[in-house]
Amino acid sequence: MRRMVIAGALILTAAAHFSQVPAYAAAVSSDCPVTQPNGVRYEGDQASGNHGNRALVTWLWPHGTIVFKPGGTGYVLPDGSLSMKFGWWRLRPGRLRIEGRRIDGGSYPLRAEIPSGYGESGFQATALIFPRPGCWEVIARVGDERLRFITLVEKIGDGPLRPTRPPVGS
Numbered sequence: 001m002r003r004m005v006i007a008g009a010l011i012l013t014a015a016a017h018f019s020q021v022p023a024y025a026a027a028v029s030s031d032c033p034v035t036q037p038n039g040v041r042y043e044g045d046q047a048s049g050n051h052g053n054r055a056l057v058t059w060l061w062p063h064g065t066i067v068f069k070p071g072g073t074g075y076v077l078p079d080g081s082l083s084m085k086f087g088w089w090r091l092r093p094g095r096l097r098i099e100g101r102r103i104d105g106g107s108y109p110l111r112a113e114i115p116s117g118y119g120e121s122g123f124q125a126t127a128l129i130f131p132r133p134g135c136w137e138v139i140a141r142v143g144d145e146r147l148r149f150i151t152l153v154e155k156i157g158d159g160p161l162r163p164t165r166p167p168v169g170s
Helices: 002-018
Strands: 050-054 056-059 065-068 081-089 098-102 111-113 120-129 136-141 145-156
Touching: 050 145, 056 136, 056 145, 065 081, 098 111, 098 120, 120 136
Parallel strands: 065 145
Antiparallel strands: 050 056, 056 081, 081 120, 098 136, 111 120, 136 145
């Protein structure tokens, strides 16, 4: 009986590995309470995945997981940190500030590259830099308003290659 249970578990593991469902879709753990999009959007935006409030809107990654994989988006910095572009829509005027922390283990805090030149409101491009994979809380602020979300960050293999162009804000 024990051998049958072990064989069944191996078959299920192999089936999950080779199925059409992306590996990262199954990686969302109950240990990381990822934020589900709340549908708040800026005027005219019809994309799913939007998450926001009366001051800020961003787009959350599918299944609450940001995946860094070979050939994928984002890139691995020379220090091993993981950098991903994030767009924000500031519905209130003010400077965008972003901070974050890993909530499932130790790590340096999240860094954000927030280039100037986007005006006082509207769209703002950024890069969020996660020092390591894990479960991350991200908090963005404009004035006294804040938007918070939790996301799982995964790195598969060596992750994506660094682009030949400089990162956002450089």
